[in-house]
Amino acid sequence: MPSTLLVNGTEHQVEVPPDTKLLYVLRDTLGLTGTKYGCGEGMCGACTVLLDGRPTRSCQAPVSTVIGKKITTIEGLEQKGQLHPVQQAFLKVEAFQCAYCTSGMIMSAVGLLARNPSPSDDQILTAIEGNVCRCGTHPRILEAVRQAASGKKV
Amino acid sequence: MSEQAIIREAEVENQQHESVPRLSYGFELRRRDFFKLLGGGMLVCACAGPVLAQESGGRRHNDDDELPQNISAWLHIGEDGAVTVYTGKVEMGQNVRTSLTQQVAEELRAPLDSISLVMGDTALTPYDMGTLGSRTTPTMGPQLRNVSAAARESLIDMAAQRWAADRAKLQASDGRVTDTGSNRSISFGELTKGQELVKLVGDDPVLELPDQWKIAGTSTPKINGRDFVTGKHQYTSDFSLPGMLHGKILRPSAFRATLKWLDTSAAEKIPGVKVVHDANFVGVTALDVWTATKALKAIRAEWSAPQQSCEATLFQDVRKPTTKESDNSGGPPRITGGSVEQGLSSADRTMKQTYTVAYIQHIPLEPRAAVALWENGKLTVWTGTQRPFAVRDELAEAFRLNQDKVRVMVPDTGSAYGGKHTGETAIEAARLAQAAGKPVKLVWTREEEFTWAYFRPGGAIDVHSGVQKDGKVTAWQFDNYNSGPAGMKPPYAFANQHIEFHPTDAPLRQGSYRGLAATANHFAREVHMDELAELVKIDPLALRMKNLSDARAQACLEAAAKAFGWGLQKNSATRGFGIALGEEKGSYVATCAEVEVQSREVRVKRVVEAFECGAIVNPDGLRNQVAGAIMMGLGGALFEAIHFDNGRILNPHLTKYRVPRFSDMPQIDVVLVDRKDIAPAGAGETPIMALAPAISNAIFAATRIRLRSLPMVPDGLPAKSA
Numbered sequence: 001m002p003s004t005l006l007v008n009g010t011e012h013q014v015e016v017p018p019d020t021k022l023l024y025v026l027r028d029t030l031g032l033t034g035t036k037y038g039c040g041e042g043m044c045g046a047c048t049v050l051l052d053g054r055p056t057r058s059c060q061a062p063v064s065t066v067i068g069k070k071i072t073t074i075e076g077l078e079q080k081g082q083l084h085p086v087q088q089a090f091l092k093v094e095a096f097q098c099a100y101c102t103s104g105m106i107m108s109a110v111g112l113l114a115r116n117p118s119p120s121d122d123q124i125l126t127a128i129e130g131n132v133c134r135c136g137t138h139p140r141i142l143e144a145v146r147q148a149a150s151g152k153k154v
Numbered sequence: 155m156s157e158q159a160i161i162r163e164a165e166v167e168n169q170q171h172e173s174v175p176r177l178s179y180g181f182e183l184r185r186r187d188f189f190k191l192l193g194g195g196m197l198v199c200a201c202a203g204p205v206l207a208q209e210s211g212g213r214r215h216n217d218d219d220e221l222p223q224n225i226s227a228w229l230h231i232g233e234d235g236a237v238t239v240y241t242g243k244v245e246m247g248q249n250v251r252t253s254l255t256q257q258v259a260e261e262l263r264a265p266l267d268s269i270s271l272v273m274g275d276t277a278l279t280p281y282d283m284g285t286l287g288s289r290t291t292p293t294m295g296p297q298l299r300n301v302s303a304a305a306r307e308s309l310i311d312m313a314a315q316r317w318a319a320d321r322a323k324l325q326a327s328d329g330r331v332t333d334t335g336s337n338r339s340i341s342f343g344e345l346t347k348g349q350e351l352v353k354l355v356g357d358d359p360v361l362e363l364p365d366q367w368k369i370a371g372t373s374t375p376k377i378n379g380r381d382f383v384t385g386k387h388q389y390t391s392d393f394s395l396p397g398m399l400h401g402k403i404l405r406p407s408a409f410r411a412t413l414k415w416l417d418t419s420a421a422e423k424i425p426g427v428k429v430v431h432d433a434n435f436v437g438v439t440a441l442d443v444w445t446a447t448k449a450l451k452a453i454r455a456e457w458s459a460p461q462q463s464c465e466a467t468l469f470q471d472v473r474k475p476t477t478k479e480s481d482n483s484g485g486p487p488r489i490t491g492g493s494v495e496q497g498l499s500s501a502d503r504t505m506k507q508t509y510t511v512a513y514i515q516h517i518p519l520e521p522r523a524a525v526a527l528w529e530n531g532k533l534t535v536w537t538g539t540q541r542p543f544a545v546r547d548e549l550a551e552a553f554r555l556n557q558d559k560v561r562v563m564v565p566d567t568g569s570a571y572g573g574k575h576t577g578e579t580a581i582e583a584a585r586l587a588q589a590a591g592k593p594v595k596l597v598w599t600r601e602e603e604f605t606w607a608y609f610r611p612g613g614a615i616d617v618h619s620g621v622q623k624d625g626k627v628t629a630w631q632f633d634n635y636n637s638g639p640a641g642m643k644p645p646y647a648f649a650n651q652h653i654e655f656h657p658t659d660a661p662l663r664q665g666s667y668r669g670l671a672a673t674a675n676h677f678a679r680e681v682h683m684d685e686l687a688e689l690v691k692i693d694p695l696a697l698r699m700k701n702l703s704d705a706r707a708q709a710c711l712e713a714a715a716k717a718f719g720w721g722l723q724k725n726s727a728t729r730g731f732g733i734a735l736g737e738e739k740g741s742y743v744a745t746c747a748e749v750e751v752q753s754r755e756v757r758v759k760r761v762v763e764a765f766e767c768g769a770i771v772n773p774d775g776l777r778n779q780v781a782g783a784i785m786m787g788l789g790g791a792l793f794e795a796i797h798f799d800n801g802r803i804l805n806p807h808l809t810k811y812r813v814p815r816f817s818d819m820p821q822i823d824v825v826l827v828d829r830k831d832i833a834p835a836g837a838g839e840t841p842i843m844a845l846a847p848a849i850s851n852a853i854f855a856a857t858r859i860r861l862r863s864l865p866m867v868p869d870g871l872p873a874k875s876a
Contacts, residue, residue, distance in 0.1 A: 034385015136785025
């Protein structure tokens with residue numbers, strides 16, 4: 001039986017076994033490949049998406065548990081050609097190297113700023129601690145989230 | 155280091171990694187193939203080695219003219235002015251797509267956005283050994299600058315001819331040639347329109363000196379950066395083809411295992427699933443990853459594996475000499491000078507210590523991935539590898555094809571760190587695609603990465619040294635067992651030294667890792683230097699300076715010490731300061747670390763690193779690389795280790811293998827030393843090398859506990875030196 005998923009504001013009918021992880025539905029069924037596979041065990045954050053605004057590891061979420069929820073992926077952040085402030089900050093600070101972790105980092109940061117527009121450094125670090133960057137871009141990622149947050153206050 | 159020495163080192167490395175160095179068989183390139191592919195315009199080819207500048211072209215030329223075999227890069231200027239540059243190097247996060255584009259723009263005098271790079275495509279780019287050994291900047295950079303400068307000069311010639319103008323008054327800038335006498339100007343595209351011009355250049359065009367650079371040498375933002383923050387960029391693992399299936403591979407129970415018994419009936423009952431069984435190879439294909447994963451779980455198999463060694467005996471095992479015949483005519487790498495024996499006898503104090511490093515994994519966040527397509531007996535594979543041509547050859551060998559039937563393409567890749575030299579994922583995807591009769595994508599799981607890729611070698615290093623009371627090192631005996639020869643050569647002027655690499659039959663499949671063994675060798679050398687400083691009660695910085703005669707090394711060390719404030723703060727039981735120096739592949743690094751020790755917990759609070767790699771091509775990109783190497787290096791220094799027993803990896807998950815995270819991040823200050831008078835060297839590796847010894851030395855300064863094994867504090871600070 002097809003399930004209805006609400007992804008980036010659009011309803012999609014998908015016919016997949018209910019235990020399929022959301023990550024694979026996004027990537028293989030819907031072609032939204034901005035969300036990445038990194039470890040498959042919720043330890044690296046590359047697959048992070050927002051479920052009703054909350055950062056969630058899509059590699060751990062069976063599709064049956066996300067029906068009726070608002071799913072936001074990296075592809076859903078840009079609005080009318082305008083990048084989300086977190087995306088802009090990552091671009092400006094060049095907070096990436098290979099950039100494979102970037103989608104997950106941005107989604108974790110967007111989730112944080114949505115519930116806490118003026119986080120402290122400690123709050124930022126806690127929010128992105130579960131996201132792994134192997135290139136070691138951590139200082140710039142922290143700086144980008146800081147800049148996105150301060151930009152929002154203006 | 156000479157080009158020959160670097161190539162020799164790369165060969166040793168390749169042997170050590172069981173990956174046979176591949177020959178370049180060359181290829182027959184015909185003018186007409188080029189222009190058929192690219193359209194008209196001008197083609198400029200760089201030849202490796204000295205070549206007399208030749209020119210051919212115009213409509214009258216024979217279309218079947220073959221281009222030389224030793225071309226290393228080429229550049230095409232289309233009739234619309236679009237510049238396409240072809241290089242066998244690949245982009246995997248080190249930002250060379252941007253830094254090479256800057257160098258082309260600089261010499262060609264063309265806008266950055268008119269230039270695109272085709273990278274790592276075996277059908278379109280010239281042969282390249284691989285993107286490794288920090289070679290892109292020092293070798294590909296000058297080659298692309300050469301072709302670009304030659305193209306610029308040709309364009310000026312063409313304009314002078316067209317206008318019958320005084321060539322001396324013509325200038326190229328921003329994609330146009332302008333006559334400063336009359337102010338008329340013409341675009342590059344207008345000049346190449348209707349032409350099929352080929353120009354060959356050797357190694358010797360006149361290039362802009364780094365202190366004249368306007369585009370190179372600046373912090374140009376990453377090319378296509380926007381595609382990476384929007385999720386638009388397609389890594390290999392994101393790539394898909396019409397009708398494509400997804401593959402999974404059944405892995406043996408242990409290394410070196412053979413298949414005894416197999417039951418695939420349950421898997422084959424799953425709709426859409428196909429099982430492929432060929433000797434020890436068992437894989438499945440399905441319409442989606444989730445189904446393929448389920449099918450794999452439904453397969454029952456029994457394997458038989460030989461008894462294999464364990465981690466507990468690693469540092470004894472690596473001392474057994476290799477049983478393999480070396481085909482390296484010079485024997486294992488060795489550096490000698492003076493007499494160690496005499497040096498020891500003239501020393502005031504002597505010291506013998508052993509240092510060890512564990513096996514570790516690269517963990518590139520994008521796992522190995524490949525998409526394979528068979529069409530009319532030809533095989534095309536998209537895969538994230540550092541060595542597209544070597545992978546092409548591996549595929550040709552595995553499927554008994556001629557090389558010209560195989561094409562390998564490398565989309566910009568989700569990191570590699572030396573870990574993606576080999577083609578196993580490409581071969582596996584191609585075997586599945588061959589059986590399925592459809593294109594197949596295979597993305598390794600993290601567990602597969604942790605187990606079936608190769609590792610940075612573990613090893614042991616013995617140092618036996620002598621020192622005078624004034625800090626002068628009189629003897630240096632250095633023996634590296636298994637971890638590798640890279641970076642064994644000290645930056646110090648040791649009068650009496652014997653330095654040798656001893657290969658062994660490694661217990662695990664091992665290969666290169668960012669900086670190769672230089673991290674291990676720098677760790678042993680720089681911790682040992684600290685031990686000597688302690689022995690004769692001389693400041694660690696002063697002892698290093700005492701033994702240095704290389705002005706670049708001295709300057710780098712001084713830059714780090716000054717920025718760090720070396721000696722301004724006193725060590726205490728809870729706070730220690732350490733310093734270390736490194737030199738490798740034409741670049742210099744000096745790292746200062748401040749650690750905080752609370753009971754048994756060690757935190758790296760601050761790292762100041764000075765780095766000098768000649769003229770800097772992109773300062774911001776370089777800062778990113780250097781800070782990244784420091785963050786990555788924290789893992790191997792403090793807690794990363796692969797645990798293994800009897801052919802099995804015991805911790806193949808991120809839950810059991812700790813990588814650096816935000817909570818590990820120290821304050822990082824990068825000091826770049828820009829030497830515009832020295833040709834640029836690579837920067838991907840050296841910045842990682844001096845971190846671990848600086849931390850070890852800082853821990854000692856605080857605690858008097860000397861840590862001689864990497865990782866140093868996987869379970870917190872040990873109770874005594876270890």
